[in-house]
Structures are given as structure tokens and as C-alpha cells.
Amino acid sequence: MNSCTAAAATSAPAKAAWPAVWSLGLGVFGLITAEFLPASLLTPMANSLSISEGTAGQAVTATALVALFSGLLITAATRNIDRRWVLIFFSFLQAVSSVMVAWAPSFDLLLVGRLLLGVALGGFWAMSTATAMRLVPAAQVPKALAIIFSSVSMATVVAAPLGSFLGNLIGWRAVFALTALPGVLALLWQLWVLPTMKPENVSSLHTLIKVLKRPGVVAGLLSTILIFSGHFAFFTYLRPFLEKVAGAGVEAISLILLAFGVVNFIGTSLAGHFISRSLRHTLALAPGLMGVLALLLTLFGHLTLLDGVLVALWGLAFGMVPVGWSTWLASTVPDEAESAGGLLVASIQLAISAGAAGGGIIFDMNGATGVFTGSALLLLAAMATVLVAVRVRPLPTAE
Known part of the structure; x- marks a missing residue:
């Protein structure tokens, strides 16, 4: 055992605290539901606030920008505080943010609520891998991460289709309040x-x-930037694409987003299986498949049924991404998991900001097809970077 692994092992418990892991999963569910809602409610939000859809998409950008700095600074800012209370505070911020967005009379005040969400998001993700490493034995960290990130998949099931469906019934503000x-x-x-x-x-x-x-x-962080930029450029403007290119109605969009969420959950559940066989190939396979799917959507986007299949497959591939990269982090920098987690979160949030902001500019200029083409190029570049430059260490095994 090398010195890094030995240092990390000192904080690993002999027995897994699974209820604590599941409680974090519920917190993630709330955070990701709130983060993803603008993607499914972009059109009604824009209409209600009298802004363009590209501008409304910047609600995602604002959250991501704050999360970037929160992820980098939260470990140092809370260096003397029990991690239990820090994690609980993030759940509190998520609830406050959702209420603020629900009642915001203007886009400016809505952004304030989204900024609070960014603090919680960046802080939680910076600490998620390190926390999992302190709640379960080393060999069970991938399983704990899969549980936490399964909540991400469940959140997409709720945030995307139900957000779209309920927004049509009770309004986007009531959905955020929930x-x-x-x-x-x-x-x-x-x-x-x-x-x-x-x-x-x-x-x-x-x-x-x-x-x-x-x-x-650095190569690993660059890969995550490319992957998440491509994904969020795609996902933030998926609803306008389905409305304007495929001509899909609210019901069809809700079903497609539901399929995305359900299959995303399956992808997260299968991630551990693929990671145990080859972490490197798992890290490369996901963005490669997503890039091909984005190109297919640009070619056949007018076929609503095929769109549903392609979006669902995208969900399957993306489901493996968070678990894969968190496992890479735990195995690559086990002795500085919080600091490395902050860097990973900063990279992801920088990518989300770039994806949402750049996607908004491209969308207003060239529509969703242009956004999806750019997304595909970023994802295929990520696959190449993983295969050529990312270093992967052997994973711990159960004794």
C-alpha cells in the first residue's frame, strides 16, 4: 500500500454507515432536482419573465458559476467545521433557494436564488467523494458513490418530465416551490x-x-470539462429542440424526458459493473456514445419517436459519467479527496457555465441543431483525451 492509500485508509470506517449514505442521496435528489428544473421549464419561465429562452438558460449558468467558486473554496472556508454541519447547511440552502426562485418577481431576484443553490451544489460535490470515503470501507466506495449518484438519476426522472408536466398544470413557480x-x-x-x-x-x-x-x-479535469460542457449545452436546450425541430407537444416532451431519467438511472446502476471491468474504457465509452447520439439528433431530429430513443440512450451513457469520474478521483487522489473534489467540481461547474452560456449564444444564432453539433465535437474530444492522456490507477478490492 502506497503512502497516499495508507493516508486515506486511516479515515475509512470498519463498517459502512449506509443510512448516512442514503441521507446524502436524498440531499442530492433535492439539489439536482432544483438544478435541472430550468431545462424542463425554460419556455414558460422565459414567457413569464418576458425574456428570451437563451437568457432564461443563464439561470443554469449563474448557478454553475457560483458552484465553481464554492467547490474550490468551501474546503478551506470550513476547515475548522464538522463536516456533518456543513453538509446539513447545504440542504438548508437548497430549500431556501427553491422558495426564493418560486416567489421571485423578476429575473434578477430569481438569479439570487439560483446563486444560493450554486453555493450548496459546489460545496456538496466538492465533499461528496471524501465523505463517501469516510462513511464506508475503501472497497465499498464505488457502491456508496453509485447510491449517491443514483439520486441524480432519480432527480432527472422527477425534474425533467414531471417539471414539464406539472409546470403545464400548476405553473413553473409552484413546481419550484415543491x-x-x-x-x-x-x-x-x-x-x-x-x-x-x-x-x-x-x-x-x-x-x-x-x-x-x-x-x-490535469488531463482528467480537462476531460470532465469537455464532457459536462457538451452535456449541458445539449440538455439545457433539449426542450426547445424538441419543440421547434421535432414539433413535439408537452406530453411527448414529458415522456421523452421521463425516458431519459429512467434510463439514466439504469446507466448509473450499471456503472459499477463497467467500472470494475475497466475504469478507463468506462470513462471513454460514455462521452463517445453521447457524441455520436448528438450527431444523430442533428440528422434525424425531425423524427420524434427516434428522438425519444436517442435521448434515452444519452441518459444511459451520461448515467455512468458521475460515478466513473468520482471513482477515478477516489483512486487517483485518495489522500486529498476534498481538495481534489473541489477541483473536479470547479471543472464541472466551469463546463456547465460554458455549456449553458455558449449554448445560449449558439441557440439564439443558429438554433438547437447548432448547439447539438458543438456538443458532439466536445464529447468526442473528451473520449480522445481519456484514451490518450488520463492516468487510471487500480481500484481497491474487497478482502
Whole structure:
């Protein structure tokens, strides 16, 4: 066992705290539901606030930008605070954010609510892998991460199709108000089951630089930037694409988004199986498949039924992405998981910002087909980077 692995193993418990893992999963469900809602409610939000769909999409950009800085700074900013209370605070912020967005009379105030969500999102994702490593034995970390990220998939099931469907029935504001409930429930459950987790390492800017200098880390972060830029450029403008290119109605869009969420859950569940066989190939397969699917949508986007199949397959591929890269992080930088997690989150949120913002500009200029073409190029570049430059270490095995 090398020194990095040994250092990480000292904080790993002998017995898994699965209720605590599931409580984090509920918190993730609330965070991701709130994050994804604008994608399914973009049109009614834009109409209600008298702005363009491209401008409304910047609600995603604002959240991602704050999450970028939150992910980088949260470990150092909370270096003396029990991680239990930090995680509980993120659930509180999610609930407050959802209420603010629901009642915001203007786009400016709506953005304030989305900024609070960004603090919680960036902070949680920075600590998610490190927290999983402190709640379960090392060999069970991929399973714990799969549970946490399964909540992401479940959130897409709720946020995308139900957001679109319920938004048509009760209005987008009421849908956002409902998303405060998971945050409140997660807060109460986490108060009950999360153990005390005192900070272990003092993080600083110097620590982040040291992590960046490790072999293969920069290539891995570049790959995540390309993947998430491509994904969020695609997903943020999926509804306008289905409306304007495929001519799909609200019911059809809701079904397609439901298929995305359900199959995304399956992809997350299968991720552990693929990762155990080859982490590198799993990391490369997902963006490669997504890139091909984006190109097919640009060619056959007018066929609604085929669109549904292609979007569902996209969900399957993307389901493997968060688990794969979190597993890569846990195996590559086990001794500085919080700092490395902050860098990974910053990369992802930078990508989301670029994907949503750049996608909005391209959408207003060339429509959704142009957005999807750019998305495909980014994803295929990510696949090539993984195969050529990303360093992958052997995963721990159960004794």
C-alpha cells in the first residue's frame, strides 16, 4: 500500500454507515432536482419573465458559476467545521433557494436564488467523494458513490418530465416551490444519521496546486470539462429542440424526458459493473456514445419517436459519467479527496457555465441543431483525451 492509500485508509470506517449514505442521496435528489428544473421549464419561465429562452438558460449558468467558486473554496472556508454541519447547511440552502426562485418577481431576484443553490451544489460535490470515503470501507466506495449518484438519476426522472408536466398544470413557480420539500426532509434525516466528521486535512491554495501537479490530474479535469460542457449545452436546450425541430407537444416532451431519467438511472446502476471491468474504457465509452447520439439528433431530429430513443440512450451513457469520474478521483487522489473534489467540481461547474452560456449564444444564432453539433465535437474530444492522456490507477478490492 502506497503512502497516499495508507493516508486515506486511516479515515475509512470498519463498517459502512449506509443510512448516512442514503441521507446524502436524498440531499442530492433535492439539489439536482432544483438544478435541472430550468431545462424542463425554460419556455414558460422565459414567457413569464418576458425574456428570451437563451437568457432564461443563464439561470443554469449563474448557478454553475457560483458552484465553481464554492467547490474550490468551501474546503478551506470550513476547515475548522464538522463536516456533518456543513453538509446539513447545504440542504438548508437548497430549500431556501427553491422558495426564493418560486416567489421571485423578476429575473434578477430569481438569479439570487439560483446563486444560493450554486453555493450548496459546489460545496456538496466538492465533499461528496471524501465523505463517501469516510462513511464506508475503501472497497465499498464505488457502491456508496453509485447510491449517491443514483439520486441524480432519480432527480432527472422527477425534474425533467414531471417539471414539464406539472409546470403545464400548476405553473413553473409552484413546481419550484415543491422542490423545497426534499431539502427540508434531507436536513432532518441528516441531523439524525450523519456522524461527526471532523476536518482531517487543512486545505489551501497551495494544496490545490500540489494536487494539480500530480500525473494525469490535469488531463482528467480537462476531460470532465469537455464532457459536462457538451452535456449541458445539449440538455439545457433539449426542450426547445424538441419543440421547434421535432414539433413535439408537452406530453411527448414529458415522456421523452421521463425516458431519459429512467434510463439514466439504469446507466448509473450499471456503472459499477463497467467500472470494475475497466475504469478507463468506462470513462471513454460514455462521452463517445453521447457524441455520436448528438450527431444523430442533428440528422434525424425531425423524427420524434427516434428522438425519444436517442435521448434515452444519452441518459444511459451520461448515467455512468458521475460515478466513473468520482471513482477515478477516489483512486487517483485518495489522500486529498476534498481538495481534489473541489477541483473536479470547479471543472464541472466551469463546463456547465460554458455549456449553458455558449449554448445560449449558439441557440439564439443558429438554433438547437447548432448547439447539438458543438456538443458532439466536445464529447468526442473528451473520449480522445481519456484514451490518450488520463492516468487510471487500480481500484481497491474487497478482502
